[in-house]
Amino acid sequence: MASLAFASTRGGAKPVPLSTAIQHGLAPDGGLYMPTVLPPLDVNSLAGLALPHLARVALSGFFAADRLQLQLGSIADSAFNFPAPITSVGGCPDPLFALELYHGPTAAFKDFGARFLSACLQGMEEFSATKPLTILVATSGDTGGAVAAAFYRRLGMRVVILYPKGLVSPRQEQQLTCWGENVVSLRVAGTFDDCQRLVKEALVDPDLSQQHRFSSANSINIGRLLPQMIYYMSASLEVQRSTGLAASFIVPAGNLGNALAALWARALGLPIRRIILAHNVNRTVPEYLQTGVWHPRPSIGTLASAMDVGNPSNMERIRAMYPEIALLRKQISASSVYDATIRLRIREDFMNYQREWCPHTATAAEVYALLPALERQNPWVLVSTAHPAKFNDIVEPILGKTIAVPECLERLLHLPQQVSDIPATLQALRHAIA
Ligand SMILES: *Cc1c(COP(=O)(O)O)cnc(C)c1O
Numbered sequence: 001m002a003s004l005a006f007a008s009t010r011g012g013a014k015p016v017p018l019s020t021a022i023q024h025g026l027a028p029d030g031g032l033y034m035p036t037v038l039p040p041l042d043v044n045s046l047a048g049l050a051l052p053h054l055a056r057v058a059l060s061g062f063f064a065a066d067r068l069q070l071q072l073g074s075i076a077d078s079a080f081n082f083p084a085p086i087t088s089v090g091g092c093p094d095p096l097f098a099l100e101l102y103h104g105p106t107a108a109f110k111d112f113g114a115r116f117l118s119a120c121l122q123g124m125e126e127f128s129a130t131k132p133l134t135i136l137v138a139t140s141g142d143t144g145g146a147v148a149a150a151f152y153r154r155l156g157m158r159v160v161i162l163y164p165k166g167l168v169s170p171r172q173e174q175q176l177t178c179w180g181e182n183v184v185s186l187r188v189a190g191t192f193d194d195c196q197r198l199v200k201e202a203l204v205d206p207d208l209s210q211q212h213r214f215s216s217a218n219s220i221n222i223g224r225l226l227p228q229m230i231y232y233m234s235a236s237l238e239v240q241r242s243t244g245l246a247a248s249f250i251v252p253a254g255n256l257g258n259a260l261a262a263l264w265a266r267a268l269g270l271p272i273r274r275i276i277l278a279h280n281v282n283r284t285v286p287e288y289l290q291t292g293v294w295h296p297r298p299s300i301g302t303l304a305s306a307m308d309v310g311n312p313s314n315m316e317r318i319r320a321m322y323p324e325i326a327l328l329r330k331q332i333s334a335s336s337v338y339d340a341t342i343r344l345r346i347r348e349d350f351m352n353y354q355r356e357w358c359p360h361t362a363t364a365a366e367v368y369a370l371l372p373a374l375e376r377q378n379p380w381v382l383v384s385t386a387h388p389a390k391f392n393d394i395v396e397p398i399l400g401k402t403i404a405v406p407e408c409l410e411r412l413l414h415l416p417q418q419v420s421d422i423p424a425t426l427q428a429l430r431h432a433i434a
Pocket residue numbers: 108109110141142143219252253254255256257258259306307360361385386
């Protein structure tokens with residue numbers, strides 16, 4: 001099989017093989033790497049496969065003739081070493097499922113992408129390299145913890161985490177700062193968008209790139225997005241097997257990485273009917289679909305803080321796939337949910353179904369609850385992006401009970417914090433990572 005080329009969404013950089021796209025994170029013209037075509041996939045060959053095996057088969061076209069091709073098996077094994085079960089929501093009169101993506105080391109779906117990316121980068125490391133590879137990551141809460149866990153103590157690699165001061169939950173902050181060693185945690189006086197801007201500026205700054213070997217681990221890195229297709233494949237095949245119908249997904253959305261993975265899975269031929277994005281009051285995407293005007297803006301703080309994104313970076317990829325708004329509207333729809341409604345939904349679904357949602361998953365549950373009754377006769381899947389114990393400060397008062405903490409999370413909660421405060425300037429970042 002010939003190798004697949006990855007091109008920039010802005011068209012100003014030459015197409016590169018997958019491993020180069022992963023290594024660079026961002027294309028030199030400031031755009032995002034996209035596969036120039038989707039490699040053909042025999043969907044029938046995927047039925048019944050466990051995640052690591054499914055990943056190996058489904059991603060082989062993307063890795064064909066790349067220098068990482070022979071390592072795809074071991075990369076898939078190390079990224080998919082925990083399950084992504086799809087569970088039926090008991091008590092619901094209609095066919096409703098939760099896709100539980102929170103069984104990894106930091107209890108959120110980002111563990112899949114972070115672990116896959118770290119295995120890819122490790123697979124490319126030259127042992128002769130004199131400078132460590134510095135992974136820059138801006139996080140609105142969950143990314144940083146997942147990336148830190150995935151790279152912690154990996155030889156020849158260093159992680160620099162930037163997160164907005166006061167805008168992540170106490171438990172998230174603990175997971176961002178409990179590492180030390182090859183993990184540098186920076187608490188930025190600003191918003192998530194500031195953190196993301198700083199990372200983008202650093203990656204294209206000529207001086208800094210001379211001094212350091214940079215890569216990025218945000219959802220702009222294609223190495224995080226590709227593995228996220230795998231759980232949509234597995235879940236949609238399972239729903240088709242058990243109900244005979246194509247699944248529809250409601251995806252809690254922020255930077256749209258998870259949404260893009262769902263779109264790719266469907267474009268590759270998986271049995272997926274509708275895809276609805278559930279946003280909090282950061283309404284850039286719902287408004288774009290409504291008006292056709294792309295109007296990014298500063299983010300607003302909400303209960304679903306990992307989705308507080310006013311300028312979702314992966315929209316650039318989605319618009320590259322579906323440049324006409326009319327086409328895009330056929331592919332996805334999007335809704336926005338208020339904080340007060342998130343609270344009500346968490347309480348109501350616990351009373352009705354005994355399910356404990358994190359605030360992000362609750363946005364999806366709310367969008368589901370508002371669907372017309374006829375539409376709910378189809379099988380729907382709530383993409384459950386994080387474990388509620390990560391957001392205990394929000395969920396426990398609503399439910400009036402404590403949430404059991406998964407073992408992996410429990411361990412991290414007792415380590416000492418190591419963090420530096422910086423203003424939101426490139427100069428401060430330059431200094432902090434010198
Ligand atoms: C990151 C995150 C999201 C948003 O995912 P995107 O891929 O950025 O759209 C939703 N829920 C949780 C828990 C997250 O950590």
